[in-house]
Amino acid sequence: MKNPCASLLAEVRTFRQLHPEVRYVDLIALDIPGHFYGKRYPIDMLEKVAAGSPLKLPQNAVLLGAQGGLFKIGDYCFNDGDPDANRRLVPGTLKPVSWESQPLGQMLITSDGTETPIEFEPREVLAKVLERLQHKGIHPVVAFELEFYLFDKKLDNGQPQFARDPLSGDADDQPNLHIERLSRFSEVLDDMARTAKDQGIDITVITAEIGPGQFEINFGHDSDGLRAADWAALFCRSTRGVALKHGYRASFMAKPYLQHPGSGMHVHVSLYDGAGNNLLAAHQQQALRHAVAGCLELLPHCMPIFSPNHNAFRRLGATVNAATRASWGFEDRDACVRIPESDPRNLRIEHRLASADANPYLVLAAILVGLEHGLQAKRDPIAPLNEDSTSGTDFPLEMLDAVRAMQHQPVLRDKLGAEFVDVYCENKRQDHLAFQQEIHAREYRWFL
Template sequence: MKSQSSTLLAEVRTFRQNHPQVRYVDLIALDIPGHFYGKRYPVEMLEKVAAGGPLKLPQNAVLLGAQGGLFKIGDYCFHDGDPDANRRLVPGTLKPVSWEGQPLGQMLITSDGTDAPIEFEPREVLARVLERLQHKGIHPVVAFELEFYLFDKKLDDGLPQFARDPRSDDADDQPSLHIERLSRFSEVLDDMAQTAQAQGIDITVITAELGPGQFEINFGHCDDGLRAADWAALFCRSTRGVALKHGYRASFMAKPYLQFPGSGMHVHVSLYDAAGNNLLAAHQQQPLRHAVAGCLELLPHCMPIFSPNHNAFRRLGGTVNAATRASWGFEDRDACVRIPESDPRNLRIEHRLASADANPYLVLAAILAGLEHGLETRQEPIAPLNEDRNSGADFPLEMLDAVRAMQHQAVLRDKLGAEFIDVYCENKRQDHLAFQQEINAREYRWFL
């Protein structure tokens, strides 16, 4: 603990020396729906926390709904006195914020690694899975890919407008994979990439996707699963801020247009032993098949994680590469679990089902739980799509059905934690019911 405090204190002091104009630092963490909450600290107070001083926030901040409200979940929120819970600073995450109107810093905080971690905090859920795998001699290497749309900064009666081409001021309203779009929007995209890199995020490839104003950002492969998920979470925050600065609105919403492709979160995962050998490639890739089988078995029970809201279910079975059944295949983007072509050293799975607005900590935890389960049970997977285009297992396509499939699944409760599963399912159930408490114009048009 003394060593960690010394490291954190040095990090804060170095930051203050390099950024003397920064007076406040946002201490932030991701809640269950994938939004950041936290506190803005004077930078001199941050030194006291780094030196071992207390850092407490309400425990129930993790339980916020999609709109920020609290739901009654068991004894939480309204019958527990709204207690504080300890958090700690995440080393290496204190970085400058360049997209705000004033000089600021930001730093991740978490309950994992404290004396009493919050069982349902997303980062803690992932930390437990990674710790268990480490004890088994399994070391994941992870890379996220995130798709997102650019819109005009102003909404039109609440509806998104196509991003304006900065060279012609025309609406970018045509689906296109053309690389010229990267040139047309290079100013904002370059700023997004540079800002992410300043946050310590390893940005690699930028792609113009098929939807109008749609792009994809790839991150480097990382041998620290928590850091890989941190990168995905922090990228969403910085990208939204940079877009607003340039007169755009960036959104990771799963399906903003019914007629165009949705935005996904693709996760590449390979597994290594302590000596650096790829476990999936051993014994003529038999462990790969077992891992795939485990992923597919648990996938139907993880849908509230992969599709965390009403809109995310609209993406499934959409226009491009979004499956409606649990499937796998070699070099097949129609599959939920794709096996990219690679040499044995880099053999991996690409999990393609999650929406871009899913919680990256929970998505990775669910994927790793599936891989772990497959390696334990050593089952054979169903036929890949390369052999049978109709191969696949059904999964829920509506939130309440998905919650029911998740809540009582024994393997998932064991691997992700029963308390987390109960809290998460009730959070999603209440969010879904709250979403239904509004009559929209279409209902009046159809039924009045």
Template structure:
């Protein structure tokens, strides 16, 4: 513990020396819906925390709904006195913030690794899955890809507007993947990449996607699953900030336009042993098929994680099956072409606004289950395009399917599953408590 404090203290002091103009640092952590919460600390107080002073925040911050309110969930929130819980600083995450009006820093905090971690904190859930895999000599290498939209900064009657082309001033309302779009929006896109790299994120390829004003960013592969999920979470925060600075809104909303492509979170996962052998390539890639089978079997029970809100469910259009295939982007589980050492799966089902810690934890649970059960998957898409497994597209059905799944309760923790499902159920109930204009038009 002393070595950790010493390293953290050195990190804070080096940051202060390099950025003397920074007076405050945001200490941030991701809640269940995927929003950051935390506190803004004077940098001199941060040095005391790094030296070993206790850092506490209310435990129930993790349980906030999408709109920031609290729901009665079991014995939490309104029956527990809203207790504080310890957090710790995440090493190597203290970085400058470039998109705010004043000089600022930010640093991740978490309960994982403390004496009493919060069992339903997303980062802790992933940490427990990774620890269990390490005990089995399974070491994931992970890379995220995130799609997002740019909108005009001003909404029109509460609805997003296409972003204005910086060169012409016209609305970028044409869905295309043209490279010219990258050039036209290069000032904001370049700063998004620079801001991400300033956070320590290995942001690599950026692509113009199919929707108007839609882009995709790829991150480098990491042997640290927690850090890979950190990168995805931090990129969303920095990208929104940079977009506002340039007069746009950036959104990871899953389906902002019904008539255009949705935004997904694609996750590449390969598994290695301690000697560096790719476990998926074992037995002439039979292990790959087992891992795919586990993913497919568990996936319909993970929909509240992969599609955490009503809009995310819209992205599937009511006609998608859980399926898999080689080099097939129509597949929910795609196996990209690669040499045996880099053999991996690409999970393409999750929405861009899903919680990256929980998405990765669910994927790994499915692969783990598949390797242990050693079942054959259903036929891949190239052998039959009717192949697939149905999954719930109603949030209440999805929550019930998740809460009752024994392997998921064991893999992610029963306490987490119960808390998460109730959070999603209450959020959906709150979402339904509004009568929209269409309802009046149809039924008045």
């Protein structure tokens, strides 16, 4: 982009012409737990930012815990003076917000691409991985798939209730894959898809999943990994907003019901060289085997990214298609790394382990580092599940064990950044400890 200021300024002015009713724009970015933070700017001030005025937010906003609190992490948060850090506008992301009661816009911001990027900002972590791969002549093409649940808008003593079938008024408590469920919930689902497209997201397939009120929406394959992760992040925000507008709650919580399937984030990744050749198909797919081996080797050390909270670990090994060991297989949905049937041009992996509430920037970064490591190490993987149904290697199933496995892993510290790994692990450790600080009613029932 020869003149980013001119391009951004044109984008803001065009938006103002198309949406003269919008007076404010939310400038938003994803923090470590995967929540949006930011500021609401008057649109005339946004035009000044687009023209080159500084855009600064507190650096430590990236470090917020799952409940929005600050943890002491090294010298951050309490011993650093809470400094501001530069952000920039992400071109092409200024879009209208249609689910709020008042006209509003939103636009992504990031520290990546600034003079002093924040080393532990999720988007910056992914940007560095993609830049390194590009220098190696490796060009990923990525597609996300996200599962989520619809709940009734009203909670029952804090507990979720099944979404009401708009046709019958009854709870949608019959888990199935019937196409009629898409028809019965078409009003809210169509609005979700339409709103996502208005955000620039390439929505493709919509599926009624197995759980009651559970659905999956897929995105198109994109050669820009940052944009693919942007889509996943923005989709979660718009979907929750649209659901509330229709009288539902939408949640990407990993395991809202113990007796029903959890929600996952499935990521399809293929790798190409500069000439457009599929690198995974090289040498009669030997490169694919090497890439899979790298993914499986690092997977046990990436569990705090793939299962980023206490609830996400509940999803593992429960009901269907959620593994408890690092495994792979051809056309096997019980595998963490699935190889869908395809021609050599479209050969890819489908990484199925991450929970739907994981941070999409970090999930993709971890997957790409695994693929990169495998292509470099050139080792063969363990047997696929198709050949040995018991094949697999163990990975941590509790957060503190997972953090210990991640923090000192040399490949992750090198390729994701040692500063990020230390900050992220401490954030997850503190979140886990904070979660333990509340006494559950069950404890009184069992032990009082």
